[in-house]
Amino acid sequence: MLVAGYLITDSYIAARDNAERNTVATTRALMQAVDRELLSVQSSLRVLAKSPYLQSGDLAAFHEHSRELLQWLTGNVIVIADAAGQLLVSTMVPYGQPLPRTSIPGLVRTIFESGRPAISDFYIGATSRQPQIAVGVPVFRDGKGSRMRL
Numbered sequence: 001m002l003v004a005g006y007l008i009t010d011s012y013i014a015a016r017d018n019a020e021r022n023t024v025a026t027t028r029a030l031m032q033a034v035d036r037e038l039l040s041v042q043s044s045l046r047v048l049a050k051s052p053y054l055q056s057g058d059l060a061a062f063h064e065h066s067r068e069l070l071q072w073l074t075g076n077v078i079v080i081a082d083a084a085g086q087l088l089v090s091t092m093v094p095y096g097q098p099l100p101r102t103s104i105p106g107l108v109r110t111i112f113e114s115g116r117p118a119i120s121d122f123y124i125g126a127t128s129r130q131p132q133i134a135v136g137v138p139v140f141r142d143g144k145g146s147r148m149r150l
Contacts, residue, residue, distance in 0.1 A: 037074060038135055042117050044073050045137040054080075054139055059088060063095040077128060080139070081108050092127040100126040104134055111136045 048069065053062035059080065066078040070091060080089040085108045087099035102108055103126040110118045120134040 038119055038133070041074050041135045042119070042137060045078075045135060046117070048078070049137050049139045055141055057141070060095050063089050063091060067091045075135075076130075076132070077125070079127075083108070083112050085109075087126065090127050092125075102126055107134055107136050111138055115140075 048066070051062055051065065053059070053065055062080070066089070070076070070078065077090060077092045079087050079091070079102070081087050081102050085102040085105040087102055089095070090099050093099065104120050104123050107118055107120045115138050117135070117137045120136070122131050122133055124130065125132050
C-alpha cells in the first residue's frame with residue numbers, strides 16, 4: 001500500500017510539474033506574440049504619424065485615409081487627441097461629429113511629456129465602450145506635438 005501511494009504521489013507531482021512547465025512556456029509564447037503585435041501596430045502608427053494630411057492639418061482627409069487603412073492594420077480605431085485628452089478625430093464615428101475626451105488621459109499625458117510612443121493597460125474606450133489597449137505615438141507638426149493612438 002505504501003509503495004502504491006508513493007508511486008501515485010510521484011506520478012502526480014511529475015504530471016503537475018510537466019503541466020506547470022507547459023503553462024509557463026505557453027504563457028511566454030503568447031506574451032511574445034502580443035509584444036510583437038503591439039510593436040507592429042506602433043511601427044504602423046509611426047508611419048501614419050508622418051501623413052501629409054496631418055502635416056497640413058487636414059483632419060477630414062486624415063480621417064478618411066485612416067478609415068481606409070484600418071482594413072490592413074491591426075486595431076479597431078485610430079484617434080487623434082490634443083494635450084488635454086480631447087479627441088479630435090476618431091475613425092469610430094463619422095468625421096465632424098462631437099467627440100468625447102479620451103478614456104486614458106494618463107497615456108496622452110505621458111506621450112505629450114515624453115514625446116515617445118507608449119502603450120496603455122486595458123481600459124474602456126471612450127467611443128467604442130469596449131475593453132481595449134491603446135498604442136500611442138507622438139505626432140509632430142510645426143514643432144508642436146499632438147498625439148495619435150490606435
